[in-house]
Amino acid sequence: MDAAPDHSACVRFQNAIELIGRRWTGAIIFVLMNGPASFSEILPQVPELRDRLLSERLKELEDAGIVVREVLPSRPPSVRYALTDKGRALEPVLQALTRWTEGWAQAETPKGG
Amino acid sequence: MDAAPDHSACVRFQNAIELIGRRWTGAIIFVLMNGPASFSEILPQVPELRDRLLSERLKELEDAGIVVREVLPSRPPSVRYALTDKGRALEPVLQALTRWTEGWAQAETPKGG
Numbered sequence: 725m726d727a728a729p730d731h732s733a734c735v736r737f738q739n740a741i742e743l744i745g746r747r748w749t750g751a752i753i754f755v756l757m758n759g760p761a762s763f764s765e766i767l768p769q770v771p772e773l774r775d776r777l778l779s780e781r782l783k784e785l786e787d788a789g790i791v792v793r794e795v796l797p798s799r800p801p802s803v804r805y806a807l808t809d810k811g812r813a814l815e816p817v818l819q820a821l822t823r824w825t826e827g828w829a830q831a832e833t834p835k836g837g
Numbered sequence: 838m839d840a841a842p843d844h845s846a847c848v849r850f851q852n853a854i855e856l857i858g859r860r861w862t863g864a865i866i867f868v869l870m871n872g873p874a875s876f877s878e879i880l881p882q883v884p885e886l887r888d889r890l891l892s893e894r895l896k897e898l899e900d901a902g903i904v905v906r907e908v909l910p911s912r913p914p915s916v917r918y919a920l921t922d923k924g925r926a927l928e929p930v931l932q933a934l935t936r937w938t939e940g941w942a943q944a945e946t947p948k949g950g
Contacts, residue, residue, distance in 0.1 A: 731884045733935075733938070733939075734864050734883065734884055735884075736938040736939075737863055737864070737934060737935060737938050738860065738861065738863065738864065739938075740934060740937060740938045741854070741857065741858040741863050741934060742858055742860075744854065744858075745854040745855055745857075745858025747851065747855075748851065750850055750851065750854050751847050751850070751851065770847065771844045771847055771848075789941075810941045813937055813940060813941055814937060816933040816936070816937075817930070817933040817934050817937050819933075820929040820930040820932075820933045821850060821853060821854060821930050822846075822850060823929070824853060824926055824927060824929075824930050825846070825849040825850050825852075825853045826846075826849075827926060828902075828923045828926055
């Protein structure tokens with residue numbers, strides 16, 4: 725741990741934590757760690773997640789290079805979402821955070837919407 | 838990784854990531870990992886962090902049991918902030934996220950304020 729992290733490292737860290745900290749983004753990544761899934765497969769696995777918010781989150785994760793949208797050559801074509809290598813590399817982060825919440829955090833309803 | 842995390846685990850996870858994901862909170866925790874520090878010692882180590890925001894963040898971290906405020910019996914009394922056990926337990930989370938940002942994330946200025 726560096727006492728005075730340089731500015732760009734600090735900003736990268738903050739960007740990353742804000743991205744995965746958006747409401748239910750971590751949960752969506754967790755679901756995709758089990759393998760690619762369609763929109764309607766992801767939706768019921770995340771409590772309180774609505775259609776519109778899932779679309780938005782998937783778009784953000786695509787833009788960030790964490791999730792890739794795959795169009796399967798079925799008839800009709802079906803779409804599923806998969807983690808990229810960058811996305812799979814988040815596994816140790818989510819695991820560490822899960823262990824911390826299991827050990828220390830209390831269940832409260834998040835504030836705001 | 839569980840395909841369908843139960844609701845309360847999901848909410849705890851979300852609370853935790855939103856707490857440490859607030860702007861500069863991760864950076865403040867990083868600084869305190871080097872040991873207790875006074876307000877004026879923390880401030881210059883986090884780029885773009887203003888007085889008022891640091892007060893707010895320290896208060897949130899105190900409320901969450903991550904930081905404790907220590908009043909030293911000096912004359913005049915001086916105040917410093919230290920991580921609790923719960924706060925120090927965040928070290929693997931911040932380390933994993935730092936490794937991920939070093940490997941994958943790009944430096945961009947965070948959006949919004």
